[in-house]
Amino acid sequence: MISVLRLNHRKRDKRITTHCALTARAFGASGMIFTGEADPHIIESVEKVTEKWGGNFKIKHSKNWKKEIKNKKLKVHLTFYGERLEDKIKELKGKNLQVIIGGEKVPREVYEKADYNISIGSQPHSEVAALAVFLYEYNNHKMPENFKNWKIKITPSKKSKKIKTKQ
């Protein structure tokens, strides 16, 4: 079971934070808390996706990241300064994790509080990409397919758009 903590959201990053949440959901995390600036539109748009596409993904905002650090879980901070994913993923699979992603300017304390600082490559790229690849590895390269209580669902297809809907 994985929950995600997205640090230091800023309004200008609205779409990135939304992509983080949708990626967390699609790759099997149970929910995401974001800190920094509040933004009800993000919550609303992610909740709409869950309502339509199913599953139990929870999203909320918190003012205080320190309160949200879950000491009962193994805390995995994704950062390009961290140890290589491939060297550490075996220790993490199957465990109850809190995955922490920045936000710019992650406080020093996060590196210290984290049980693991993990890099998906040591190059600058994207918290969305890092989160996706981390969850993909955690799930043994499988994408979750069963989202309960869906109203809309896609069947994979070579050229067309195969969409099922129900009320």
Add this chain to the structure above:
Amino acid sequence: MISVLRLNHRKRDKRITTHCALTARAFGASGMIFTGEADPHIIESVEKVTEKWGGNFKIKHSKNWKKEIKNKKLKVHLTFYGERLEDKIKELKGKNLQVIIGGEKVPREVYEKADYNISIGSQPHSEVAALAVFLYEYNNHKMPENFKNWKIKITPSKKSKKIKTKQ
């Protein structure tokens, strides 16, 4: 060898398109063309990353996506309507590919012109996540580590920031 074509960029997606480019670079693509609205800031910020962190990643804008579809390459369009990555990745590994990502409202023609329409899960998430996981699979779950002509480089570390610089 993989090049990326990002369709229909809009100014409000500045950070998403930048993350697409940085992800393409960090995960080993040779370059990215984006269509839709022009945005010199994106080009500038990605070129600065390459100048500092190394490698030969090329980024440019094009007004006309149809001109940019490379018929000499296998065209792989990433879309949540497509066939499952796990069912098709073996056919694609080691080949010269153009990976196409939306943008909203991808024209019907893209689905038709693509040699493959591939989904990374059939749930809505993020073109950044889809691109990352596709390239990660293509590279056999390895992250490229050798970016030539770097001025700054990180050594993976458990708790600290290990940075090397050279002029």
